[in-house]
Amino acid sequence: MKTINIGILGYGVVGAGVAKLLKQKKQLLESRTGAVLNLMTIADIDTTTDRGLDLGTTALVSDAYKIIDDPAIDIVVETIGGETIARQFILKALENKKHVVTANKALLAGYGNDLVKTARKNLVDLAFEASCGGCMPIIKSLRESLVANNIKSMSAILNGTCNYILTKISKDGSSFEDALKDAQDLGYAEAEPSLDIDGFDTAHKLAILNSLAHGMEINLKDIHVEGIRNITPVDIEFARSFGYTIKLLAIGKFHDDHVEARVHPTMISDSNPLSHVDKSMNAIVIDADATGQTMLYGHGAGMMPTASAVLSDIADIARNIILGIKRRVPILGYPEDNIKIIPILPMKELYTRYYLRFEAQDHPGVLAKISGILGENNISIKSVHQKGRNSNGKVPVVMITHIAKEAWVQKALKQISKTDSVIGDPVVIRIEEIAQE
Ligand code: HSE
Numbered sequence: 001m002k003t004i005n006i007g008i009l010g011y012g013v014v015g016a017g018v019a020k021l022l023k024q025k026k027q028l029l030e031s032r033t034g035a036v037l038n039l040m041t042i043a044d045i046d047t048t049t050d051r052g053l054d055l056g057t058t059a060l061v062s063d064a065y066k067i068i069d070d071p072a073i074d075i076v077v078e079t080i081g082g083e084t085i086a087r088q089f090i091l092k093a094l095e096n097k098k099h100v101v102t103a104n105k106a107l108l109a110g111y112g113n114d115l116v117k118t119a120r121k122n123l124v125d126l127a128f129e130a131s132c133g134g135c136m137p138i139i140k141s142l143r144e145s146l147v148a149n150n151i152k153s154m155s156a157i158l159n160g161t162c163n164y165i166l167t168k169i170s171k172d173g174s175s176f177e178d179a180l181k182d183a184q185d186l187g188y189a190e191a192e193p194s195l196d197i198d199g200f201d202t203a204h205k206l207a208i209l210n211s212l213a214h215g216m217e218i219n220l221k222d223i224h225v226e227g228i229r230n231i232t233p234v235d236i237e238f239a240r241s242f243g244y245t246i247k248l249l250a251i252g253k254f255h256d257d258h259v260e261a262r263v264h265p266t267m268i269s270d271s272n273p274l275s276h277v278d279k280s281m282n283a284i285v286i287d288a289d290a291t292g293q294t295m296l297y298g299h300g301a302g303m304m305p306t307a308s309a310v311l312s313d314i315a316d317i318a319r320n321i322i323l324g325i326k327r328r329v330p331i332l333g334y335p336e337d338n339i340k341i342i343p344i345l346p347m348k349e350l351y352t353r354y355y356l357r358f359e360a361q362d363h364p365g366v367l368a369k370i371s372g373i374l375g376e377n378n379i380s381i382k383s384v385h386q387k388g389r390n391s392n393g394k395v396p397v398v399m400i401t402h403i404a405k406e407a408w409v410q411k412a413l414k415q416i417s418k419t420d421s422v423i424g425d426p427v428v429i430r431i432e433e434i435a436q437e
Helices: 013-024 026-033 085-095 105-121 138-145 160-172 176-185 200-214 233-241 303-323 366-376 406-418
Strands: 002-009 035-043 059-061 075-078 099-102 151-157 244-254 259-269 281-288 292-299 351-361 381-386 394-401 422-432
Touching (some): 013 026, 035 303, 099 303, 200 244, 351 366, 351 406
Parallel strands (some): 259 422
């Protein structure tokens, strides 16, 4: 049986998970791939901490180049994360004609187009199933299983930390801070949790998925991103009373000459299956023309789910090596020459429905003033809801709009904020309806 030599860069949680699964599943992997997947070397600056693994013949070294420059290594697995040193290592490994497997969504979202070009030039593979949605097989689904489909839209929960926080606030009445602390203790959050709660981690994943879905260059910079810091229990309570749940969604929609790509807290009705995806779980609903709606659900983070996704890439590459072929499936799902630049719709051009919450003065004429400004800006109100007066004499007023243009809404809100009818900035949450089959 052919032996395929693997090196892992980074011996943290994911790296250790990959090492563990390679050892634990040795026989299963051999029988499924027809190859011996030999973990030859692991590199990490920390070579002393006990990770509780018997490495056997695997070398643990502190110098990453002992893997990157080793002619015997076939596949380099990058589990370091970040965009600096990991980028250098991956580029060098590709130039050294090694196949690379990575879970690094920030790197792919920021520099993926260049990495793909380098892999192509050197005729090697770059695989990243673990970069989006953990163990949900979303990358291979878009690249392979849905190959005969035009992808009309994707709506997804792609950040376990945010979903955990929103679930804890909604179901247990936790504070934002307590829920975040829990998520960190449970190991879901990024080293820098603002990447999670400000929506950037989700945007990284959406940039990758949009590329695979539509054959477009990876474009992170034009994705509209909002996080969950401003979501309060009051909004969650209002949402519940309307039969809605608030989720941080990644939304990607294809139109004839552009795509929508946005990440923001979104109100979805209880009939949308994503509204029932709780705690740290991830899920995606893909609406495609031949299949209709398909939903994937699974663990978006964690040692073994992430390792499982990494191993699926290693197995793909091993199968190619055994057949003496390379790059059987194009890295972004389309041969590189067919990848286009497709513009992302500027947010101000978006049409959707809105939940608007104002902290209003409890004076006669205030509602008329707010609705008057909305009307002058073309925004039609579907319903108005008001809760009792707060101890400070202010009243939370919620308005649900019919479909309106983002530019109109932003202009109206600026005008309303300048009046003496409201205190502070209004809360704006977009409402998303799931396409009916
Ligand atoms: N920080 C991410 C999350 C981990 O919370 O989902 C997986 O990308």
